[in-house]
Amino acid sequence: MTLTLITGGNKGLGFETARRLIGLGHTVYIGARNAENGKKAANELGAQFVLLDVTDNDSVNTAAAEIMKKEGHLDVLINNAGIVGGFSKPQDVTADEVRQSYETNVFxxxxxxxxxxxxxxxxxxxxxxxxxxxxxxxGMVTNPETLESKVNSLAYTSSKSAVTMLTVQYAKGLPNIRINAVDPGPTKTDLTGHGHQTVEEGTDAIVRMATIGKEGPTGTFTNRNGEMPW
Incomplete structure (x- = not known):
């Protein structure tokens, strides 16, 4: 049975991803920084819960030790936890604002x-x-025909560019692990508050890449429709 950990799995895309993967036979651990919310989501889904705040080294290390003790391995890691951060105009953005976004989304x-x-x-x-x-x-934010080109959010957008480069570099350095980045697309969740896709459509790419197995691709960036421009 495939053992999967989803960070930020207690709501939104993480919750729906957990629901779908459980339906495919995965044993899913939901990582959440709020114990009450995490346990509630896990109970609703039939998942396991682990306390995990991605911005805290001790929390992350404790969660890893807990799953190692209980399970002895992990098959799929879905780095889903993220924050939107502020939408200050570029000239008004402070280093602290950028650091806050990067703390969760990148670090x-x-x-x-x-x-x-x-x-x-x-x-x-x-x-x-x-x-x-x-x-x-x-490619998306410089294409005037896309929705992405209409958004001007220095901290969030640059943090997500960093995520794709992290993915490529990890894939190059860890050839025995399939490592890919995905774009859920414009999905309305409590994180974004806007979008035209259903939450199920928003998890299509995540679920597909979580189930590729050892012969699957690595170092790619895709959405539900296929390859994404870098």
Missing amino acids: GIVRVTQAFLPLLRKSEAPVIVNVSSGLGSF
Whole structure:
């Protein structure tokens, strides 16, 4: 049985991804920084819960140790936790605003990936899925015909560009693990508050890449319709 951890899995895209993967036979751990919300979501889904704040080294390391003790390995890691942050005009953005977005969206992926690598290496077909965004795609935000080109959010968009580059570099450095980035697309959740896709459509790419197995692609960036421009 495939063992999967989803960060930020107690709501939105993470919750729906957990629901779908459980339906496919995965044993899913929901990582959440709020114990009450995490346990409630896990109970509703039939998932396991682990307390995990991606911005806190001790929390991440404790979660990794807990799953190692209980399970001894991890097959799929879905780095889903993220924040939108502020939408200050570029000339008004402070370093602290950017740092806040990066703490979760970028450094959080590095923390979690590093902590769970020993568990993933014990899997026969380890997979990592990093949830990025079309707002981090240079091709999308510079194309005047896209919705992404209408958004001007320095902190969030640059953090998601960093996620795709992290993905490529991890894929190059860890050839025995399938590591890919995905764009959920414009999905209305409590994180974004806007979008035309259903939450199920928004998880199509995540679920597809979480189930690729050891022969699947690595170092790619896709959405539900296929390849995304970098």
